[in-house]
Amino acid sequence: MSDLNTIIFGLVLIGGAVGGAAVLTWFERRLLGIWQDRLGPNRLGPFGILQVLADMLKLLSKDDWVPPFADKVVFVFAPTAIVVAMLLGFAVVPFSPDLMIIDINIGLLFFLGMTSLAVYSVLLGGLASNNKYALLGGLRSAAQMVSYEVFMGLSLMGVVMLSGSFSLRDIVEAQSDMWFFIPQFLGLYVFLIAGIAESHRLPFDLPEAEHELTAGFHTEYGGMKFAMFMLGEYLGLMLISCMIVTLFFGGWLGPWLPPVVWFFLKVFIVICFFILLRCAIPRPRYDQLMSLGWKYMLPLALLNLLVTGAIALSMEG
Amino acid sequence: MLKSLRSQLTTIWTILQHSFSRCETVQYPEQKPYLAPRYRGRIVLTTDPDGDERCVACNLCAVACPVDCIALQQGTREDGRWYPEFFRINFSRCIMCGMCEEACPTNAIQLTPDFEMCEYDRQNMVYEKEHLQIDGPGKYHDYNFYRVSGLAIKGKDKGEAQNEAQPIDVKSLLP
Amino acid sequence: MPVITIDNQEYSVKEGDNLLQACLGLGLDLPYFCWHPDMGSIGACRQCAVVQYQNTEDYRAGSRGRIVMGCMTQVTDGAIFSLNGDKASEFRKTIVESLMLNHPHDCPVCAEGGECHLQDMTVMTGHRDRHYRGKKNTHRNQYLGPLIHHEMNRCITCYRCTRYYNNYAGGKDLAAMAAHDHVYFGRHQEGVLESEFAGNLVEVCPTGVFTDKSLVNDYSRKWDLQSAPSVCTHCAVGCNTLPGERYGKLKRVHNRYNDEVNGYFLCDRGRFGAKFVNSDKRINNPGLRDEHGRYNIIDPHQALHQLVEACQGDNNIAAIGSPRASVEANFLLKTLAGEQHYSPGFNAQEQSLAQLALSLQQHSAATIPSIKDIECADAIFILGEDLTHSAPRIALALRQSVRNKAYALAAELKLQPWQDAAVRNLAQDQRSPLFVAAVTDTRLDDIAEQCHHLAPDDIARLGYAVAEQISGKANASDEPANTIAQALLSAQRPLIIAGSSCGNAAIMQAAAAIADALALRKNENAGNSMLCLTLPEANSLGQAMLSPNEAPSIEALAERAYKIDTLIVLENDLFRRAPAAVVDKLLQSVTTLIVLDSLETPTLATSQLALPAASVAESEGTIVSLEGRAQRYFPVSECQGERRASWAWLLACLKELGHPEAANIHRFDDITLACSAAQPMLKGITLAAPDHFYRNAGVKIPRQPQRYSGRTAMRANVSVHEPKQTEDDETALAYTMEGLNRHQPGSLLPFVWSPGWNSNQSLHKFQTETGGPLKGGTAGKRLLDNRQNNNNQQKNSQQAVATTAPAAFQASAGQWLLVPRQRIFGSDELSSYSDNLAELLSDASIEINSADASLLQVKNGDGLSLGENLACLRVVINNTIPQGCAAYSVGIAGTFNLTLGQRVSLQKASDWQRPKQADVIASDGGAHV
Structure with a gap:
C-alpha cells in the first residue's frame, strides 16, 4: 500500500473503530436484551440503532465538569490514554492479506504493549479523581492488569512457537492448514480469560464493580470524558476479538467469501461470545480473581508452553 | 476447577438458549400490561354504598404506614360522623406497600391498579383529600362501617345498627 | 417480706399488698379493669383471676388449684399462684368476651382507641371472636357538659367511674342505674357534671365511655401526640401534667404522675384550662404602635x-x-x-400576703406538707379557704384524708386499706374530723364535721382561740374552739390549712399559731403538725x-x-x-x-x-x-x-x-x-430537673412515641422537602421519636407507654411499686424542706407569728366588707382564655345574705353598684355569708376595681338589665345522640 492509501485506510480504520465501538454499545444492549428475555433499546430509528446517536448527543451536551478536588491535568489526560492505546493496537491487525496499516515483525509484542498501556489510563483516572471509590477501582485495575498481563503474553507463546514468527500476517498464514485453536486450545482459553480481564469487561469488571465501588475508577467522570472511557473499553473489546480471530481462528482465512468478510464475520462471532459471557457469568470476588490468575491461569499457560514446546521440538526433530 | 468450568459452560449454554425464548417485556405505553384489581398502585379514598365518604379519620393507616407518608386530622361532622378534615398522602415517599389498606377498618383507603404517577415537580406528588377521594366503593361494594358500628349518626339511631337491640329504658325494671 | 411463688418462680413481695398489686409491681402482666391503685379493689370485673394452690404437692399434682381474684387476694408467705395454669388464662379470656358482649364495634371512631385499657386487656387475654349470637344492648348517651363526652354503649360495667366520682371525688350526680345487664352510668337527667374533678373520668374509665369532648371534636391518637413533662400553671398547687400537641395545637392535657403532688388525678381547671395555648388571643408577632395608635407587625430583630x-x-x-x-x-x-x-x-x-406565707412557712415548727402528706392527715382545720376553687387538687386530697378514720377502723379489724368496699362499709359516715371556717359555704362542707361561716377577722379570732386552747391558755368551755382544739390534739397528723384568698394576713398568722402550738404541745410519738398555706398563682x-x-x-x-x-x-x-x-x-x-x-x-x-x-x-x-x-x-x-x-x-x-x-x-x-x-x-x-446535658442511653429523651405517624406528610402541603427536625439545645428532650423513654429521672418523663400497655395504666411499669414513686425519683425539688430541721426551729418559731388576734368584725351601716368568692372556672386568668371552658364561665356576681338583701331591697338577679362606680354586679342571695360581708367573684371581669377586705357602699343599680336566662342545653347537639 502506498503511504497515501495507508493514511486513508488509517483514517477509515479510526472512524470505523470508533463508530463500531459506538454501534457496539447499542448492539450489546440489544443482545443482552434478547438473552435476558427483554427488548433492549428499540425506540429510536430502525431497531433502535439511533439510540447510539442519542447517547452520543447526551454525552456531548453534558457539562464538562472536573471535580475541584481532582488533579486536573491527569484527570483530563487519563481517559484519552486508553483510547489512543487501543486505537494504536489496531495498527497491527491484519484484516486481510493486504489490508493492514503496518506489518511489523514484532506485531504481537506491539499489541501486548499497547494493551498494557491501557492500565495507565485506569490507574491515573482513579488516582486523579481523589475519591475513595475511584482510588480503590484504580488500584484493583492495576493489580488485575499486572497479574493477567503475565500469562496473557505466555499464552501466546505457543502460537508464536507454532508459527515461528511474531508478525501477525505470518501467524495467520501459518494457520492455512489448521487454525491454532485446535493445537492451542489451552492457549486460547487462557488468552480469552486474560483478554476479558485486560479489557476489564464483565465478569472481570472489578475496577468498576457497581455494587461495591459505585462506579470504580470513573466515579467522578461524566460527559465526554466518561464517553472516552467507555469508548476505550469497547475498542479494547474489539481489539481483543480481532486478536483472537487473528491468532487462533485463522484471521481472514476461509473459503468462497472475500478474506475481509471472513475476518469481520469471525470477529463478530467472538464479540457476540464476549457479550454472552457478560450475560451469563457473575462477577467473581476480588480474591477469587487474583487466585484464579496466579494459581490456575499462570500454571496452565506454562503447561501449555511446555507441551507446545515439546511437541514443536519433537516435530522438528 | 473442572466442575466449575462445566458449570460455567452450562450457564453459557442455558443463556444462549434464551436467544429463542419469548420476550417477557412488552412495548409499555402502547401495550398495557394486565394489572389485577388487587394490584398495589395509587391510593384512593372510597365512599360507602350510600355515597358518603368512608374514611372516619381513625388514623390507623397513618400509624401503619412504614414511611409515615400519611397525615390527617379528624373532625366531627354535623351528622355525628367522624371525617378527615384533611387527608394527605405524600406519594413521593409512598412505597405502595398496602399496609394502610390492611389497617383500614372501614375499607376506605384502597390501592388501585394505577401506577402511572410521574411528575416533573415533586410537590405535585403530595395528594390532598380532594385528589384521593373517588366517587365509588372501590373493591368492596357492600361494606358500610356505620351500619355495623354502634355509634349513632344522623339517620341511624342507637339500636339501628347491625345486631343491635333497641336502646334500654333505664327506668324500667323489666328484664 | 412474704415470699410467694408465681408459676414456679419465687418472689418476695410487700407485706399486705394484694396479688394484683404485687404482680404489677414485679413487672408481670396480669389483666384487670376495676382495680385502681388509688381506689383499691372491689373484685367486680373478675378479670385478674389467677389460680391459687393449697401447697406444693397440690401444685405438682396439677388441676387441684382454685381460681381466685388477684386484686382480692392478700399475699401471704408461701402462697403458690399460677397466672396461666389450670385454665386461669382461659377464664380471663372468657371474662373479657362476656364484658365485650355489648361492645359496639366503634373503635375507629372512639377517642379512647389506641390508649384503651380494654383494647390492651383484650389483646393481652387473646380474646377475638364473639360467640354469643344475641343482639347487643344499646344505651342512649347523656349530655354531661362541655368537657366530658358520654358514649354509654362502650361500657363494660367495671364501676370505676362511680367509685371514682362518688367515693373518691365526692360527687353526687353520677350513679349506676338500672339492674342486671341494663346497668347505666350517668346522671339522673342530662346536665353538666357538678364535680370539679369530673375530668379524671376520662383517665379512670378503662374504655371510651367518658372521653375528653374537646379532644373528640379535634382528635389525635395518643401515639400522634408530642408531649413533654409540664406543670399546671392555673393555681399554686403545681400539679404535674402531660400536655399533648399535634399540628401546632395543644390537643389535651393528661395527668403526669407525681406521687407527692397530684398522684393520679388533676382538677378540671388544670385538665381543660390549658387550651388557652390555642386561643385566638395569642400573639404571634412583635407589634409596635405607630403614631396613630395602631400596631404594626415588626420583625423580631x-x-x-x-x-x-x-x-x-x-x-x-x-x-x-x-x-x-x-x-x-x-x-x-x-x-x-x-x-x-x-x-x-x-x-x-398580694405581696404582703405572699411574703407572709413564705416567712410563716420558713419559720413554722410545723411540717409543710405535700399533697401526699395532706392525704395522711387525720384532723384538718381549714381557715378562710374554699379550697375546691382556690387550690382544687388539695380539696380532692382532703376528701381522702377524712377517710383515715376508716383506715384506722379497718386496721383494727386487720383489713387492708385496699379492701375498698369492706372499708367503706365498715366506716359508713365516720370520718376523720375536718373543720371549715370560711366566709361562705364551701364545696368541702359535706365532709366537714363543723362549718363556721364567719367574717375574715372572726376566722382569725377563731384560729387564735383554737391556738390558745391547744397551748392551754384559755378556758375549756370556749366553743367551738375547744372542740376543734381537742380534735387536733388527739390527732396523729393534724393539718392546718389557710391561705391568701381572703386577703387577710391575720388568718394565715392564726393558722401558723395553731400549727406551732400543736408542734410545741406534741407528745414524742406523734407525727408533726402540718401547715399548708395556699397562694393564688403558680409561681407566687x-x-x-x-x-x-x-x-x-x-x-x-x-x-x-x-x-x-x-x-x-x-x-x-x-x-x-x-x-x-x-x-x-x-x-x-x-x-x-x-x-x-x-x-x-x-x-x-x-x-x-x-x-x-x-x-x-x-x-x-x-x-x-x-x-x-x-x-x-x-x-x-x-x-x-x-x-x-x-x-x-x-x-x-x-x-x-x-x-x-x-x-x-x-x-x-x-x-x-x-x-x-x-x-x-x-x-x-x-x-428541679436535669440540665440539657442529660442523656439517656447516650441520646436525648424523645417527645414523640415510637408510633408517631405522618412524619413525611405533616408538612408536605407546605413543602415536600422535609426539614430537619428542630433541635432542642436547651433541654434534655428532643423533638423526635428516637431515644429511650425509660430509666430517666421522673422530671423528664414525657409520656407513659409500655409494650402491650398503650393506655395510661402503663404507668405501673414506671413506678417502683404500684402507687409508689417513679423509678426515676419524684419530680421537683422542695425548697422549703423543713422536715429535717424542725427541732432546731421550734425554739425560735414563735417570733414570726403575731400573737394578738384582730378585733372582732363589726358590720357597719352602709358599708360592706368585700370577701372573696372563688370559682374554679374563671378566677384563674389563663384558664379563662381557654375556649372549651367558655361555656362554664359565668358573669361576675356579688353574694349577700337575705337580711342585707332586704335592707338593700334587691332580689336574686338584680344589680348592685359598688362604691363609687367601682363595679356593678349581679346579686346572688346566699345566707351563709355573714351579715355585713359581701362576697364577689374574684378574678372575673368586672370586679378588678375591687380589693379584698375593702369596705364599700352598696346601692341597688337603677339601670341594671337582668341577665337573660341562658338556654338550657338539653341534648348533645342533635336528636341522634
Missing part, C-alpha cells in the same frame, strides 16, 4: 432593637415581673431593671422568694410613675391586680410601655411595644408551688410564629446591652444556675 433602645442610656427603667411567669424570666427581668426598680408583679396586698411563692419584702408593689410603682421612662411588664395583666385608676396612672405616666406576654391582655393592648412570649407549652421554666416545690416545665412543641420564651427575649436584650451579669449566660440552664447562685432561697432550683 427590630423588636429586639426597640427593646434594647428603650433600656439603654439614661432611661429610667422599671420592670414588673409576674407570679405566673417562670423564676428564670423574672430573674432576668430583675437583672435588667435592677433590684430597686423591679416589682414582682403583686399588688400591695417563687416570686416571694426571688424578691425581698420591700420590693415595690404595683401601687408603689404607680406612685413614682413620673420617674419611669421605660416600663417593662412581663406576662402580667396589671388591670387584674389593681384598680383601673391606679394602673392607668402608672401606664400613662411612663414614656415607653413594653409588654411581654403570650396573650392579648388589656395591659398588652396599651403597650407601645408588644413582644410575643411563648406559653407554658412552648417554653421551659421553673416555678415554685405553694409547698415550696421547684418544678421544671418543658416545651411540648416548638414556638410558632415569632413567639419566643420570655427568658429568651430578655436574655437577648441583656446580651445586646452587654450587661455584665449576662456575660456567662448563654442558655436556659445558665439562667437557672445564675438565679440559684444569686438568691440563696432559690438555691435548689437547679435540682
